[in-house]
Amino acid sequence: MQKTYRLENLSCTSCAAKFEKNIRSLPETKDVILNFGASKLTVDGNVSIEELEKAGAFDHIRVYPEREKVVHMPFYKRRQTIETAISLILLIVGIAISFRTSETDPAAIALFAGSMLVGGYHMFGTGLRNLVKMQFDMKTLMTIAIIGAAIIGEWREGAVVVFLFAISEVLETFSMNKARQSIRGLMDLAPARALIQRGGELIEMDTEDIRIGDVMIVKPGQKIAMDGNVLRGESSVNQAAITGESIPASKEAGDEVFAGTMNEEGALEITVTKRVEDTTIAKIIHLVEEAQAEKAPSQKFVDQFAKYYTPAIIAIAFFVALVPGFVTGDWQLWVYQGLAVLVVGCPCALVVSTPVAIVTAIGNAARQGVLIKGGIHLEETGRIKAVAFDKTGTLTKGYPEVTDVYAQEGYNKDEVLKIAASVEAMSQHPLARAITVRVPEVYSITAFKSVTGKGVTAVVNGMPVYVGSLGWAAEFGFAVPQAYEKLQESGKSVVAVFSDMELIGSVAVADAIRPESPAIIQALKDMGIEETIMLTGDHPVTAQAIAGQIGVTDVRAGLMPEEKLVAVKELQGIYGRVAMVGDGINDAPALAASSVGIAMGGAGTDAALETADIALMADDLEKLPYTIRLSRKTLRIIKENIIFALGLKIIALLLIIPGWLTLWIAIFADMGATLLVILNALRLVKIQK
Structure with a gap:
């Protein structure tokens, strides 16, 4: 039986590995998946919470059922904080x-010993057990160093080292909890209970008991607990938690709403369309947690490096303690130097340098409405050189819109549009809705008729009116103005409006560009993206016209989905890493082939969430530069962290040569490096759209 749990006090990667190993050793355990980044545990087997907490007792790890709210102890009340204060x-x-x-002085030694025991008893217990099993981790190295310091009479330095180590552990726990806050915030968004109308009664029930098809009542100021469609009512809903949109969205009957969003004004009756585990917020949480668990290339390198790093440090420590001791005869000095090498060599800062940055960046992106499905995709996005875009629904709005209206002498533009909309009101043509949606009231018509391949006709106010192609107007003997033809040449669909006697005007319809598209393309160029490319199945004339308006210079039109795939591979041959931005459905082959597939409109779209490496939840292209900026910043911070972690230690180790390395300097180098990499990674929280 597989169960998932949330964990508290899991702040160290080596402790997480040991915790996982302890659980695997339980007789009833079949499989274990431990997600350090999300502080989440999945166990397959008949294992109780008591057994799990016993397996994590070495680090006071607390275990909670997945859907139970984790109790987060205030910083000043934590056992670690209190013990560290007493040690101080x-x-x-x-x-x-x-x-x-x-x-x-015996009294001073007793106080130093007391400080070491209070601040480090937990570390000593783990370190000694590891030493017996010949497992050399950070706590083992520290335990050897502290015991050695006591043996050679360095009680004061030993006590200071234990206190500083305890401080670093407290701050590391605090920082990791801070990094995980973004996911914790998402988990707390959706209410655990909702008001359901069932069998003529209003019942408040747990979301786990709500069924698809139930009607949920949401009052003004309440959060929506389940995904669904509005059955009755009108309101504005703040969807920032899901999509990152700052402006509330208007909702009326038929509109989709998401769990975790805030109903602001009116009461809504909502038909539930998904079970609690299938809601958009649940999928986001799951995918973000999986993303945080997936090791990025940088992290894999660090983990591999750490395997050889720790044994090397132990070997160096023995060399420093023994060889100069034999040569000089000053055993106390060089044994002390060897102990300091053990302390400075602790790999904590190096091991935590990458995961804390990945966890923070992916969590921050999720809160901004950008779902990044893994550290590898985060790193790849930071390295892309070119971005390919689908046109329809990505650079454009994805639906036709009236862009131009021309009126002949004797008419104005509003009259032309109203006459055209009156005739088109009965039409099923895709362009008809674009015209009719612009006119709230139309004339009454009679004798409506559709003429295949040409247009539609009807009698408006006793006058036969024709709305159709420019060629149809020419058949009636009208000279089509050059302005109309230029509109058609620019890629727009132009309909002429005319009667038997005269040309009344024309209406141009096109899949209008998103207002933000030109600025986005320019922003990408300013960021150093070498090329932006349009890949579309649309007519080359239309594609070129739109590309000219938004600033895309490389246009490849008339492409089938498989041809987009070929184009992406060709672009990768030219630029190396190429991102593809599309709608996640008909662009699936190209998204899959690209270095990073970015889907528009992930909220409520399962295909987008499943297909792409990154989903822009709000269908908001403005999040693209933010995502690239965040990825680049993450890459830079990971590199800085690795340099900090190794650089400080190398500097400290060089102090061995003149014999200046002390336990104080060693612990400051180790603690300083750990805190630097964590605090540096937390800067990613501040990156906003």
Whole structure:
């Protein structure tokens, strides 16, 4: 039986590995999946929460059922914080006594020992057990170093090192919890209960018990608990949690709504369309958690490096302690230096350098309405050189719109549009809706007739009116103005409006560009993207006209889906890494073949969530530059973190040569590197659209 749990106090990657190993050793365990980034555990087997917490007792790991709210202890109430504070008090008193008398004063030694035990008993227990099993991790190295310091009489330095290590653990826990807050916020968005109208009664029930087809009542100011379609009512709904949109969306009967969004004004009756585990917010949480668990290339490199790094540090420590000791005879100095090497060599900062950046970046993106499905896709996005776009629904709005109206002498534009809309009101042609939606009231018509391949006709106010192609107007003997033909040459669909006696005007309809598209293309160029490309199945004339308006210079039109795939592969041959932006359905082959597939409008679209590497949840192209900027910043921070982690340690190790390396400097190098990489990664929280 497979169960999923949420974890508290999981702040160290080596502790997570040990926790997973302990669970695997339980007799009833069949399989274990531990997601460090999301602090989530999945166990296949008949294992109780008590057994799991016992397996994590070495690090006081708490285990909660997946749907139960995790109790987050305030920072100042945590066991670690209290123990560290007591350790500090004992250390300060011990230092005061040692300065007044001497460092060998029994009272000072007792206080230093007390400070070491209170602040480090948990570390010592783990370190000694690991030492017996010959498992060398950070706590094992620290335990050897502290015991060695006590043996050679360095009680004060040993106590300071234990206190500083305890401080670094407290701050690391705090920082990792901060990095995970974005997911925790998403998990707390959707209410656990909802008001359901069933069998003529209003019943408040848990979301797990709500069925598809139930009618949910949502009052003004309440959060929507389930995905569904509005049955009755009108309101504005704040969808920022799902799509990242800052402006509330208007909702009326037939519109889709999502769990976790806020109903602001009117009461809504909503027909539930998905079970609680299938809602958009549930899918986002699941995909983001899976993304945080997936190791990015940088992280794989660091993990592989750490395998050889720790044994190498132990070997260096023994070399430093033994060889110069034999040569100089000053055993105390060089054993002390060897112990300092063990402390400075702890791989904590290096191991945490990449995952904390990945967790923070993916969580931040999710809160901005961008779903990144893995660290590898985050890194790839930061390296892309060219971006290919589908046209319809990506660079354009995806539906026809009236763009131009011309009126002949004796008429104005509003009259031309109203006459055209009156005739088109009975038509099923795709262009008809684009015209009729612009006119709230139309004339009454009679004798409506559709003429295949030409247009439609009807009697308006006693006058026969024709709405159709420019060629049809020419058949009636009218000279088509050059302005109309230029509109058609620019890729727009132009209909002439005329009667038996005269040409009344024309209406041009086109799949209008998104207002933000030109600015987005320019922003990408300003960011150093080498080329933007349009891949479309539309007519070359239309494609070129739209490309000219938005600033795309490379246009490939008239392409079938499989031809888009070939085009993407060709572009990869030219530019290396190429992103493809499309709607996630008919662009699936090209999205899959690209270095990074980016789908528009992931909210409520299963195909987009499943097909693409990244989904822009709000169908908002403006999130594309943000995503690239975030990815590049993440790559830069990962590189900085690895340099910080190794650089500080190398500098500290170089102090061995003149014999200047002390335990104090060693722990500052280790703690400093760890805190630097965590705080550096947390800068990703500040990157906004």
